[in-house]
Ligand SMILES: CCCCCCCC/C=C\CCCCCCCCCCC/C=C/C(=O)SCCNC(=O)CCNC(=O)[C@H](O)C(C)(C)COP(=O)(O)OP(=O)(O)OC[C@H]1O[C@@H](n2cnc3c(N)ncnc32)[C@H](O)[C@@H]1OP(=O)(O)O
């Protein structure tokens with residue numbers, strides 16, 4: 250029922266069926282020096298400026314690539330798709346931040362069309378096609394078409410509706426988007442105002458936007474590209490409002506793309522940053538009594554009969570939110586990608602960049618050797634791995650829940666909602682902050698577009714808002730935590746990721762046995778501290794809510810919501826730590842790979858402990874001395890990570906094209922690249938700038954004249 254999206258890691262479905270493949274190799278970097286700017290520099294042969302760093306790695310990088318990607322097959326496919334994109338001039342993206350909005354949008358249409366052509370020509374599987382889409386790395390209507398429109402029809406459409414609409418969507422005979430959010434309401438889905446009123450006389454729904462605030466606002470792909478949308482509207486039949494339901498609505502002519510009668514459409518305007526999410530046509534949509542056949546209501550969960558009777562199948566109404574749950578789980582996997590890209594750039598550049606510390610004319614110190622740089626950067630490196638593994642687990646959970654729902658088993662729905670909502674919120678918030686931190690870690694050059702970091706930040710930050718504002722989602726997790734705590738007294742045993750709460754008697758009074766820094770390397774010590782902290786924070790909130798005398802529970806929840814947010818974060822961090830520990834307990838092949846992952850797992854956990862020490866101390870499960878020991882151990886772990894840092898980011902296996910950063914280049918040859926890149930700026934097209942004769946010359950001349958009169 251939630252068959253929203255497919256698990257692309259395992260799906261082998263081919264769009265077309267012959268396995269013709271071409272091999273593409275990383276093109277050797279040839280330093281193309283700009284004729285005007287770099288006459289004094291000579292073209293240089295390929296040099297690996299990071300070779301010394303790579304030589305210090307104490308593990309097998311090729312095997313770490315497998316651990317990161319999930320399987321040898323995944324490394325191979327990703328590698329092939331990344332190179333395919335990198336070697337195709339249509340997928341060039343180094344000029345993106347210099348394009349006007351119109352040029353950028355047209356470039357996005359061109360890339361999407363070319364990607365589709367290549368997918369058809371090369372008969373790529375769904376897995377390969379999705380990777381290709383990712384490596385093209387430009388938000389566009391295809392993301393919403395495949396990521397939300399198709400999943401909404403799969404999850405909420407009947408067999409008959411799927412049979413009718415999916416083949417059209419699969420072949421791009423129609424292009425769809427997901428039109429839920431309105432000008433007046435996004436977070437509060439139940440507050441949407443668009444109406445779908447059944448007219449039994451004509452067997453049609455009349456879709457209407459009764460107010461300005463009911464205008465659909467934000468849907469990606471809606472502004473200019475989509476021909477159809479899944480529109481969420483209040484279903485009204487026999488004079489009664491049955492709340493929000495999904496409807497397939499055609500918006501534009503399939504002949505000339507003009508809006509259909511009664512439909513007003515457009516783009517909502519420029520967004521944060523240059524390039525970035527401006528490639529997407531987020532749109533506005535208003536309906537003036539637009540009629541659609543009754544069978545375009547998505548009727549898997551509930552139906553309206555020919556006579557206008559509303560019939561709800563015996564399933565939870567939250568299944569209507571299934572598409573959002575699907576996308577939230579995919580956003581967690583995307584967080585590890587965005588974070589690892591930023592970290593890869595910052596680690597490589599920090600190994601190349603040198604400042605201070607030269608003695609007797611010797612080389613200066615690599616900034617990566619500064620302990621402060623390590624303490625800012627290595628937790629982010631560890632977080633990238635942590636998010637990758639928790640993302641894999643979440644993908645498994647989603648698949649498992651989907652199978653259960655198919656069998657009408659709804660017992661894990663709440664768990665899926667809590668995990669997808671909470672992990673989406675925590676991983677995107679951390680990643681957005683981390684990209685900005687990586688920019689600062691790269692000093693001044695990090696602020697240049699050519700570093701890739703400003704655009705990565707601008708394109709990534711809306712992830713904290715779309716698919717559910719992070720605060721709104723964490724409050725959903727908090728509500729489930731409070732419900733679980735309240736059920737403990739009745740002896741109901743919590744399950745899944747809440748199971749630890751069943752150990753309430755022990756966790757409420759346990760004291761950590763850690764007595765040396767090394768003791769913090771024991772996963773049981775970490776697990777216990779994280780469980781005790783999460784449980785005690787949740788129980789404290791529950792007690793405070795119930796003690797808010799005379800108040801209703803909802804009012805108590807509202808009063809305590811800042812604390813509830815922190816309790817929800819603690820619970821989600823526990824899940825991330827637990828899944829990392831479980832990963833490291835598995836058999837992991839390859840020389841030194843397991844040891845590196847163990848170190849990163851400890852860095853992640855002890856960094857969180859150090860950063861949120863107040864929480865751990867306040868709940869009394871650890872002492873200030875134990876907190877200090879954790880910090881001491883963290884310092885030792887950073888020293889352990891240091892010689893492996895560059896190899897650990899190499900294991901992400903990103904091409905220079907995908908990274909899109911002169912600072913993060915594989916060969917570390919950043920200075921000629923920075924120099925060369927500067928000369929490509931349109932401002933450098935002329936030696937004397939446009940405007941000189943209008944504004945600069947008269948100003949200078951005027952001043953000269955004044956001076957000569959003195
Ligand atoms: C070139 C060719 C390429 C070819 C490629 C081919 C292959 C491609 C394959 C795949 C491609 C994949 C691409 C993916 C790309 C994705 C890109 C994404 C871009 C993102 C764009 C953004 C889109 C959007 O933002 S869409 C709009 C999102 N909006 C929201 O998220 C709104 C948030 N609000 C809500 O969700 C709800 O309003 C709410 C949950 C906050 C409150 O809901 P309400 O009904 O009011 O419920 P409430 O009273 O709070 O709770 C009642 C009970 O319901 C439970 N509950 C709530 N939600 C859920 C749920 N989702 N599931 C289960 N249960 C839920 C809640 O716990 C309550 O339970 P209780 O027991 O009654 O207490």
Ligand SMILES: Cc1cc2nc3c(=O)[nH]c(=O)nc-3n(C[C@H](O)[C@H](O)[C@H](O)COP(=O)(O)OP(=O)(O)OC[C@H]3O[C@@H](n4cnc5c(N)ncnc54)[C@H](O)[C@@H]3O)c2cc1C
Pocket residue numbers: 393427428429430433434435436437466467468469526531711714715716717718719720721724
């Ligand atoms: C780039 C981008 C792409 C998008 N794509 C789509 C799309 O394809 N389709 C689609 O339908 N929508 C899309 N959206 C819309 C998106 O889903 C909403 O913006 C999002 O759900 C947040 O809702 P909102 O804008 O109403 O925020 P609001 O809810 O108005 O949030 C404003 C502030 O209020 C706070 N707040 C709100 N409610 C509460 C509460 N109960 N308790 C405490 N604090 C609260 C929030 O934390 C936030 O700080 C997109 C948005 C963006 C930015």
